[in-house]
Amino acid sequence: EPEVTQTPSHQVTQMGQEVILRCVPISNHLYFYWYRQILGQKVEFLVSFYNNEISEKSEIFDDQFSVERPDGSNFTLKIRSTKLEDSAMYFCASSEPLAGSYEQYFGPGTRLTVT
Amino acid sequence: QKEVEQDPGPLSVPEGAIVSLNCTYSNSAFQYFMWYRQYSRKGPELLMYTYSSGNKEDGRFTAQVDKSSKYISLFIRDSQPSDSATYLCAMSFGGAQKLVFGQGTRLTINP
Numbered sequence: 204e205p206e207v208t209q210t211p212s213h214q215v216t217q218m219g220q221e222v223i224l225r226c227v228p229i230s231n232h233l234y235f236y237w238y239r240q241i242l243g244q245k246v247e248f249l250v251s252f253y254n255n256e257i258s259e260k261s262e263i264f265d266d267q268f269s270v271e272r273p274d275g276s277n278f279t280l281k282i283r284s285t286k287l288e289d290s291a292m293y294f295c296a297s298s299e300p301l302a303g304s305y306e307q308y309f310g311p312g313t314r315l316t317v318t
Numbered sequence: 319q320k321e322v323e324q325d326p327g328p329l330s331v332p333e334g335a336i337v338s339l340n341c342t343y344s345n346s347a348f349q350y351f352m353w354y355r356q357y358s359r360k361g362p363e364l365l366m367y368t369y370s371s372g373n374k375e376d377g378r379f380t381a382q383v384d385k386s387s388k389y390i391s392l393f394i395r396d397s398q399p400s401d402s403a404t405y406l407c408a409m410s411f412g413g414a415q416k417l418v419f420g421q422g423t424r425l426t427i428n429p
């Protein structure tokens with residue numbers, strides 16, 4: 204069964220460093236998303252991406268964040284200068300709205316630890 | 319008032335029991351309603367997906383949406399220890415728009 208994959212599973216970085224989180228969405232999907240979940244808190248939307256551009260972003264997604272689809276398979280989230288409060292699980296999701304169906308399928312997540 | 323409210327539990331029931339999980343929401347513009355299951359430190363796994371009001375059944379799982387009351391439910395019949403997880407409700411305004419999640423309810427099924 205097709206699935207969303209994410210790498211790395213765990214990333215440790217120092218405050219102020221840049222990190223890139225990688226995702227391979229399900230191959231025929233057209234919409235891509237990043238969410239994050241701080242330990243013990245809700246899953247929160249960060250950004251959605253369609254047709255090579257951002258379609259929606261949350262207040263969390265400030266100038267320190269960027270997304271890119273560098274080729275036909277990968278979807279990346281970059282954090283330019285990490286802060287302690289960026290420590291969280293980051294989930295990539297994708298969807299393919301066939302016949303009005305908008306289910307979003309999530310990857311296993313990348314645990315980001317900022318020290 | 320929070321957009322989506324969900325009792326975080328924890329909820330503990332014996333194996334074989336019927337489990338009822340619920341969420342309420344404040345924005346009547348939500349159109350799509352989902353239930354996800356999340357095991358510890360894993361990604362959310364889609365269980366049920368419904369559009370607008372009504373019921374949907376899939377095996378031991380039944381999802382109900384009551385838009386007039388802004389209330390959604392997930393029922394699990396013949397619960398198994400493997401059903402022990404955190405259950406997240408999520409909803410969207412439409413199309414391929416962002417999901418808004420509840421807090422999640424931690425469920426334990428005791429053998």
